[in-house]
Amino acid sequence: MVRVFVSPSHLCTLYMIMYAKSTYKDWYNDVLILDTPPKKQSLIKVISDTQYVYPWAKIINLATPLTDETDFTTSTRKNLTRKIKGNFFAKPFYDFLLKRYLSKQQSKEAQMIVSQLAKLGEVIEVNMVTQTGINSSLFTLYPTATVNYFEHGQGDYFYIQKITTLNFNFYCLFTYKFKSYLEKKGQENAYVNKLNVDGFDLLAKQVIDRDPNGDEVKSVLNIPGKIVLILLENMQVYNVPENFYTDYLDLCVAQIARPEEYTFILKPHPGQSFRSIEISKEHMLNKLKLKTMVTETSNSISYSVEVLFTLWKDKTEHVFCVFSSALFYIAKLYRNDQTKYYYAYNFFKKYIKNAPPQIASNYYAFEELLENVFTENCIDMSK
Numbered sequence: 001m002v003r004v005f006v007s008p009s010h011l012c013t014l015y016m017i018m019y020a021k022s023t024y025k026d027w028y029n030d031v032l033i034l035d036t037p038p039k040k041q042s043l044i045k046v047i048s049d050t051q052y053v054y055p056w057a058k059i060i061n062l063a064t065p066l067t068d069e070t071d072f073t074t075s076t077r078k079n080l081t082r083k084i085k086g087n088f089f090a091k092p093f094y095d096f097l098l099k100r101y102l103s104k105q106q107s108k109e110a111q112m113i114v115s116q117l118a119k120l121g122e123v124i125e126v127n128m129v130t131q132t133g134i135n136s137s138l139f140t141l142y143p144t145a146t147v148n149y150f151e152h153g154q155g156d157y158f159y160i161q162k163i164t165t166l167n168f169n170f171y172c173l174f175t176y177k178f179k180s181y182l183e184k185k186g187q188e189n190a191y192v193n194k195l196n197v198d199g200f201d202l203l204a205k206q207v208i209d210r211d212p213n214g215d216e217v218k219s220v221l222n223i224p225g226k227i228v229l230i231l232l233e234n235m236q237v238y239n240v241p242e243n244f245y246t247d248y249l250d251l252c253v254a255q256i257a258r259p260e261e262y263t264f265i266l267k268p269h270p271g272q273s274f275r276s277i278e279i280s281k282e283h284m285l286n287k288l289k290l291k292t293m294v295t296e297t298s299n300s301i302s303y304s305v306e307v308l309f310t311l312w313k314d315k316t317e318h319v320f321c322v323f324s325s326a327l328f329y330i331a332k333l334y335r336n337d338q339t340k341y342y343y344a345y346n347f348f349k350k351y352i353k354n355a356p357p358q359i360a361s362n363y364y365a366f367e368e369l370l371e372n373v374f375t376e377n378c379i380d381m382s383k
Helices: 010-023 041-052 076-085 091-117 135-141 154-162 175-184 200-210 214-221 243-254 274-287 298-302 305-312 325-334 346-351 357-365 367-374
Strands: 002-007 029-034 058-061 123-128 146-150 169-172 192-194 227-231 263-267 292-294 316-320 340-343
Touching: 002 010, 002 135, 010 029, 010 041, 010 146, 010 200, 010 305, 029 041, 029 091, 041 058, 041 200, 041 298, 058 091, 091 135, 123 135, 146 154, 154 169, 154 357, 154 367, 175 192, 175 367, 200 214, 200 305, 200 325, 214 298, 214 305, 227 243, 227 305, 243 274, 243 346, 263 274, 263 305, 274 292, 305 325, 316 325, 325 340, 357 367
Parallel strands: 002 029, 002 123, 029 058, 123 146, 146 169, 169 192, 227 263, 227 316, 263 292, 316 340
Antiparallel strands: none
């Protein structure tokens, strides 16, 4: 019997592994599928390397590989395309072309999936995230399989509410807060299940220890003394001005009484532009003149920061983000009493004037969830 696990990220794969281990039976063949969107080679590697902590029966990569030198800076053409496809008159035409493209794509995916899984047995369960690219293909191929959704970011709590059929499970970390939030809204919440992440710290350590490049990762990221972790985020999609990056760093540093006593770790997002990383690095080192390390090797950027945090958990006193899921996950997964967690959702509002309409609307849609589900024990530094 086959259980399919479709993952877009390193962290989500580990969540799925924790579920898979706790529910495993001897007759299961568990198959990992890397979701279809293009991914850098280093990200494909760290997801595939989870085979060292879990015995996948097969790993299928549907993602188009990108070189690690690929820059995600938003081009003028991409900005224009986003504006056009959100236009009232252009949207129906764009939706038609997208539907036709997805139909062809799903046909190719279905052929590959069937050929790869044919000899492993009957597919009884599909595990995915709400926006996984191959969802439709899997539903068509395996209509009787149990459907489990997993979170890999705040967006899944938003999108899961838009799924009209309730014939599925949703495994998430913020179970009770989310159930309460749905109940207050008068919505069904029986499909919400607790994702058991007890022992995540041990799993994170195993991931690094068993990585063929694990010794290199540990030697580069072994930071002495007190640590401040600043999460850099994929903000170029909002068309933010360059001063946002420095303003954000200034806000973070302003929360610390004696910043010169710390080493600041900047952890980029895997989809972040090289330019935004360089601006941040330059500002910390040359403008603020603070001891700073950027996790800028391909391997360390692609690693989930929630995994890397196992190297820093006993030394980290402050963690900062704008509204990255990673901060709320770290606070939940590690629960260090000596660590303070800060976010700056409202601070960001003044920087999104030029954001594409659909990107800006997603930002505003998350506000209720932040207030009601994620930010317990976190400090709003926008105030």
